[in-house]
Amino acid sequence: MIITWKVGGGLKDKLKEYEQRMTEANFKLTSQRRLILRVLLENINEHLSAEEVYQLVRERNPRVGLATVYRTLELFCELGILHELNFDNNCRRYELEQGDYHHHHLICLKCGKIIEFSDYILKDLEGYIDREYNFDVVDHRIKFYGYCSDCRIESKD
Structure with missing residues (x-):
């Protein structure tokens, strides 16, 4: 099952939420930071690299300089x-926090497409690990590598 997360409450609400988070941490949401955040929010379903964020911001x-994007x-x-x-391709990518949505x-x-998915069977696995090994799982990251539907179709042609 593929799940696509959408910004709840709208762009302005999320900007306010992040601005408040920054203010509480004694940081200002400068015009450059606001623009970078807006680009990230508008591309919520993408996993952008710093260079991709930079290109979108420069448009x-x-x-706005590349160093500003990296620092932000x-x-x-x-x-x-x-x-x-x-x-694992020596390129860091970024995604906005998504609350309780773990994916x-x-x-x-072939094409580098990144698809998010959530499978609640993993919650059962965490419970099993806790019971069987007395190990408190606090986080995990799973990545599957293969070929998307578009690339599978291309290879069959």
Whole structure:
């Protein structure tokens, strides 16, 4: 089952929520940070690299530098606004925090597409691990590598 997370409450509500989180941590939501956050929110279902965020930001404001994008992404990760992901291709990618929605990733080896999925059977597995091994699971990350439906169709042609 593939699940796509959408911004609940709208863009303005999420911007306010993140602005409050930054204010509570004694940071300001500058115009550059606001623009970067807006780009991330508008691409909520993407797993963007810093360079991709930079390109999208520069389309709107060419004065924003790559270093600003990197620093802002790092800050957003520290504040729990973003999660940094590594899909083993030496390229860090980012996604906005999604509350209680825990998901995993399917990575296409041909085109690089990243598909999010959630499988509640993993909750049962966590319970089993806790009972069987007396081990308190606090987090996990699962990545499956293979070929998306588009690339599977191309290879059959």
